[in-house]
Amino acid sequence: MKLSRRDMIFGGSAFAVGGALASVTGLSAYYIRRQLRGPYEGHPSNQVRALVSSDGWVLSDADRTELASSPDYSVDAIDVTKFDVQRDVDFVGGDVGAFRAAGPADCAKACEATEDCAQFTYARPDHEITTKRQMCWLKTAEVDETRTGERGYWSGVKK
Amino acid sequence: MSRISDPGQIDLTKYKYIIVGSGPAGGTLAKRLTEKGQSCLILETGEASYNQDIQSAYTSMECYGHYGNNHWARHWVRAYGGTSMIWGGWCAPLDARDFRHWPIELSDLAAHYDIAAEILERDPIINTYREPHIAGFDYKPFSNAFGGTNFGALNAAFLEANAETDVALGATLSRMVTNEARTRITAIEISALNGTKTRFTLSDQQTLILGAGAIGNAQLMLTPTDNSDVGVGNEADMVGRCLMEHPHLLRVARFIGRRGFEPALPPDPFGEYIPALIPTDDIYEQTGGLGFTIDFTETDRNYEDPIERHFMSRFAGDLAIYDMSVRAEMRPEHHNRVERTYGEDPAGLPRVKTMCAVSSEDLIIYRDILETLGRTLAETDQGRLLISNETLFKDITGGGHIMGTTRMGEDPASSVVDANCKVHNYANLYVAGSSVFSSGGASNPTLTLVALASRLTDHLTGDA
Numbered sequence: 001m002k003l004s005r006r007d008m009i010f011g012g013s014a015f016a017v018g019g020a021l022a023s024v025t026g027l028s029a030y031y032i033r034r035q036l037r038g039p040y041e042g043h044p045s046n047q048v049r050a051l052v053s054s055d056g057w058v059l060s061d062a063d064r065t066e067l068a069s070s071p072d073y074s075v076d077a078i079d080v081t082k083f084d085v086q087r088d089v090d091f092v093g094g095d096v097g098a099f100r101a102a103g104p105a106d107c108a109k110a111c112e113a114t115e116d117c118a119q120f121t122y123a124r125p126d127h128e129i130t131t132k133r134q135m136c137w138l139k140t141a142e143v144d145e146t147r148t149g150e151r152g153y154w155s156g157v158k159k
Numbered sequence: 160m161s162r163i164s165d166p167g168q169i170d171l172t173k174y175k176y177i178i179v180g181s182g183p184a185g186g187t188l189a190k191r192l193t194e195k196g197q198s199c200l201i202l203e204t205g206e207a208s209y210n211q212d213i214q215s216a217y218t219s220m221e222c223y224g225h226y227g228n229n230h231w232a233r234h235w236v237r238a239y240g241g242t243s244m245i246w247g248g249w250c251a252p253l254d255a256r257d258f259r260h261w262p263i264e265l266s267d268l269a270a271h272y273d274i275a276a277e278i279l280e281r282d283p284i285i286n287t288y289r290e291p292h293i294a295g296f297d298y299k300p301f302s303n304a305f306g307g308t309n310f311g312a313l314n315a316a317f318l319e320a321n322a323e324t325d326v327a328l329g330a331t332l333s334r335m336v337t338n339e340a341r342t343r344i345t346a347i348e349i350s351a352l353n354g355t356k357t358r359f360t361l362s363d364q365q366t367l368i369l370g371a372g373a374i375g376n377a378q379l380m381l382t383p384t385d386n387s388d389v390g391v392g393n394e395a396d397m398v399g400r401c402l403m404e405h406p407h408l409l410r411v412a413r414f415i416g417r418r419g420f421e422p423a424l425p426p427d428p429f430g431e432y433i434p435a436l437i438p439t440d441d442i443y444e445q446t447g448g449l450g451f452t453i454d455f456t457e458t459d460r461n462y463e464d465p466i467e468r469h470f471m472s473r474f475a476g477d478l479a480i481y482d483m484s485v486r487a488e489m490r491p492e493h494h495n496r497v498e499r500t501y502g503e504d505p506a507g508l509p510r511v512k513t514m515c516a517v518s519s520e521d522l523i524i525y526r527d528i529l530e531t532l533g534r535t536l537a538e539t540d541q542g543r544l545l546i547s548n549e550t551l552f553k554d555i556t557g558g559g560h561i562m563g564t565t566r567m568g569e570d571p572a573s574s575v576v577d578a579n580c581k582v583h584n585y586a587n588l589y590v591a592g593s594s595v596f597s598s599g600g601a602s603n604p605t606l607t608l609v610a611l612a613s614r615l616t617d618h619l620t621g622d623a
Binding site for chain 2 (some may be wrong): 056
């Protein structure tokens with residue numbers, strides 16, 4: 001059968017439109033699903049979480065103060081061969097994981113174990129907002145903002 | 160005693176008591192009734208030794224909830240000796256507070272707990288030993304004699320010597336017939352392994368006692384009678400309800416602390432034991448009134464956890480690390496039940512299905528008690544506790560303890576048997592076993608059900 005030029009243009013356009021629609025539908029579904037599920041569910045960092053969280057320990061206030069000043073909880077515990085440590089720096093946005101870590105070294109280890117994680121920010125155990133203390137945020141290379149002079153945070157960039 | 164292998168050969172008129180089941184309940188009844196000169200016939204579906212074909216055919220069921228995957232069928236043994244064939248031998252009595260939802264009290268059972276301890280070859284000290292240990296928790300170890308008591312063996316030795324009591328093996332009670340008013344069992348049907356059925360009339364002098372396990376007793380009482388779809392004793396739709404296990408949360412917590420947390424050894428006649436703590440009556444009340452036991456076994460250090468490392472150095476020189484396991488009580492709930500489902504077993508009894516889900520309120524109570532223990536340990540600097548949320552909420556197992564399906568109570572609208580284990584409104588039908596438990600407590604059921612069977616014999620013979 002011989003196709004006229006009009007047939008070809010018509011068929012080709014239909015093909016292109018159909019393809020575009022399929023892509024838009026597919027991508028929308030993916031992002032909507034991701035929104036609904038949240039960025040952290042099912043993410044590998046949540047498996048790492050089970051190893052490093054301090055949740056579950058029944059501790060006294062004195063314990064928490066002591067732990068905060070133990071060497072395990074100081075910035076020096078972060079492995080400098082693997083991370084470029086940045087004190088007083090807060091990376092905002094770009095989160096691929098968020099959980100409470102026992103110490104900054106554990107936050108660093110979680111980032112190391114997570115492929116998507118290029119850098120992390122850890123809220124110090126003496127952060128002025130108690131609910132933020134020991135929170136560990138794993139982040140992509142691209143973040144919304146880098147804030148310096150933020151005394152409550154330590155960050156690390158994967159080498 | 161003779162062992163009857165063909166139900167057709169039974170002369171039922173010879174026996175005053177017809178006991179269904181040869182496990183710890185039926186076995187205790189037969190033993191004590193015989194000791195008092197009463198004639199008994201035990202009906203046992205199974206044979207002298209465990210037979211997998213019989214087991215599979217007669218315990219085919221569906222199990223749902225936290226106890227799925229054929230959980231109950233594994234603990235419903237159809238062989239001479241019943242579930243005692245696989246019993247691990249653990250014994251502990253219920254505490255006085257465990258009877259608050261029962262129509263009887265601990266004092267009604269105390270003498271029988273001593274008889275039960277003797278039958279189960281333990282020293283009666285296991286019935287009363289409970290010592291304060293730390294703030295909020297008492298020490299109440301369980302007795303754990305290696306291997307348990309097989310009631311088939313127990314009965315054989317004792318009953319061989321006795322001419323008045325017989326055992327019919329391969330004999331399944333397959334139907335109960337009542338009078339029109341549903342106040343007496345007037346006849347029973349016994350099914351042989353090959354399906355042949357024989358009917359026997361019951362005289363005014365004869366009594367039927369069901370000791371077929373909590374699933375078996377429910378199944379028998381859910382079975383339609385000749386002229387009604389409503390099972391015997393099920394007039395209030397309570398048979399099978401309030402099915403309970405003992406939630407086991409193995410290695411739910413970790414203790415890091417000082418040696419000396421573990422209690423002293425119990426007195427010598429205790430024998431083998433599992434060290435266990437229970438909440439004091441105060442903590443029990445404050446946390447919601449659910450039974451709870453926690454035991455501990457030494458375990459290895461975990462160097463991966465920086466908090467554990469911190470406490471390892473704090474308690475260095477005196478360090479003890481334990482895995483702690485909880486065995487607790489779940490509340491009785493109407494929707495946890497045994498019900499009929501499609502199909503029949505080879506005797507024509509209805510197949511059953513179960514739903515048994517542990518309430519989230521119960522799990523939260525266990526967590527509260529664990530946190531209370533953790534706080535006591537931190538305050539006294541005896542150690543620290545790490546509670547595993549995942550184990551507590553997602554890793555619930557059981558002890559193979561089946562309870563509550565024909566519960567004891569004063570009100571026929573909310574129970575199946577009365578304080579004497581007699582089925583409400585029936586003159587000659589009784590139930591024995593853990594199916595009569597009004598609530599589960601946190602003690603392995605065997606010792607208690609043997610004590611209840613001993614008490615029932617006194618009631619039947621007028622010695623109560």
